[in-house]
Amino acid sequence: MAERVEDSRVRRGSSSSYGDAIMKGVIADLSGHNPPAGWKGLTDKELYYESFRDLWGYSVEAKGRVERGENIRGEIKEVKEKVGELKYELDNVKLDVLTCKKIMNNIYEELCDRPILKETWLYDIDEKFKVLQPIPIVIEELEEEVVASFPEIETYATGVNEAEAINNLKKSITELYRDLMNAGDNELGKMPKIWKRILGKLIKEI
Amino acid sequence: MPSISNYKTKMVNNCIRRKLGIDFRHGPEPTGWYYLDGKKRLRVTVPKEHGGRSTLSPRTVKKVMNNLRIDKEEFAMLYECPMSGKDYEIKIRRMISIGQV
Numbered sequence: 630m631a632e633r634v635e636d637s638r639v640r641r642g643s644s645s646s647y648g649d650a651i652m653k654g655v656i657a658d659l660s661g662h663n664p665p666a667g668w669k670g671l672t673d674k675e676l677y678y679e680s681f682r683d684l685w686g687y688s689v690e691a692k693g694r695v696e697r698g699e700n701i702r703g704e705i706k707e708v709k710e711k712v713g714e715l716k717y718e719l720d721n722v723k724l725d726v727l728t729c730k731k732i733m734n735n736i737y738e739e740l741c742d743r744p745i746l747k748e749t750w751l752y753d754i755d756e757k758f759k760v761l762q763p764i765p766i767v768i769e770e771l772e773e774e775v776v777a778s779f780p781e782i783e784t785y786a787t788g789v790n791e792a793e794a795i796n797n798l799k800k801s802i803t804e805l806y807r808d809l810m811n812a813g814d815n816e817l818g819k820m821p822k823i824w825k826r827i828l829g830k831l832i833k834e835i
Numbered sequence: 836m837p838s839i840s841n842y843k844t845k846m847v848n849n850c851i852r853r854k855l856g857i858d859f860r861h862g863p864e865p866t867g868w869y870y871l872d873g874k875k876r877l878r879v880t881v882p883k884e885h886g887g888r889s890t891l892s893p894r895t896v897k898k899v900m901n902n903l904r905i906d907k908e909e910f911a912m913l914y915e916c917p918m919s920g921k922d923y924e925i926k927i928r929r930m931i932s933i934g935q936v
Contacts, residue, residue: 738839771892785898786864787882797863818876819936
């Protein structure tokens with residue numbers, strides 16, 4: 630066997646090559662054993678290539694597996710990042726949903742509370758007052774009460790029905806008139822001064 | 836923050852009287868003036884309870900808020916206590932300085 634190795638080395642003319650050294654070791658290992666079943670008497674060269682091919686094949690396969698592993702790891706990392714992004718987006722969506730709920734509740738409250746609106750005029754206010762010009766008022770009929778208001782002077786009154794609300798508004802207007810007329814301009818803020826001017830044009834105490 | 840339909844009439848009345856120093860006149864509707872620097876600045880009406888209802892209707896709450904020149908959140912703060920009479924005064928002074936009141 631040793632002679633055959635020596636021959637092959639001479640034939641190849643590369644006695645110091647790395648492949649030969651491996652081959653030598655392989656053959657030395659095999660020298661103490663009987664040939665395996667199915668041994669068809671391979672030459673040294675054939676045996677060399679056979680072994681090397683096997684080793685190379687394993688190495689390529691292992692390399693492939695490592696690469697695949699790295700790819701999978703990379704893909705897992707990407708998936709994790711995407712999951713993180715999705716979580717963030719989901720949190721944003723949750724916030725949006727909460728905001729929408731809030732808005733919906735507000736709209737619902739607004740709709741439930743939407744009154745029947747009417748505009749009308751007051752031609753008479755009190756026996757002690759003269760109406761110089763009809764007073765525009767707004768009536769809002771709600772489920773359980775009626776609100777009458779004179780928006781220009783920010784005065785309103787409520788009642789269980791329209792008549793009561795209007796009567797209360799009339800009283801409120803006359804009270805406001807007296808309060809304003811009894812006060813000097815230096816005792817009034819910006820808005821009360823405006824209300825005083827408006828009321829002065831609309832009603833007059835007899 | 837309480838829902839706009841959950842404000843108790845008596846509580847609102849007491850709160851405005853106590854914190855803002857508004858003295859309500861007993862007429863058909865309790866009405867009072869908010870004074871600042873000796874001047875009448877704002878007029879507030881807090882209606883009486885109607886039909887056994889102890890809470891103010893949302894519509895009325897909005898009218899009270901308009902009278903007081905405060906929004907929903909500020910009204911809730913006034914009702915639930917974080918907003919003091921002094922805080923309210925600062926707010927109105929700010930509005931006076933820009934000519935809104």
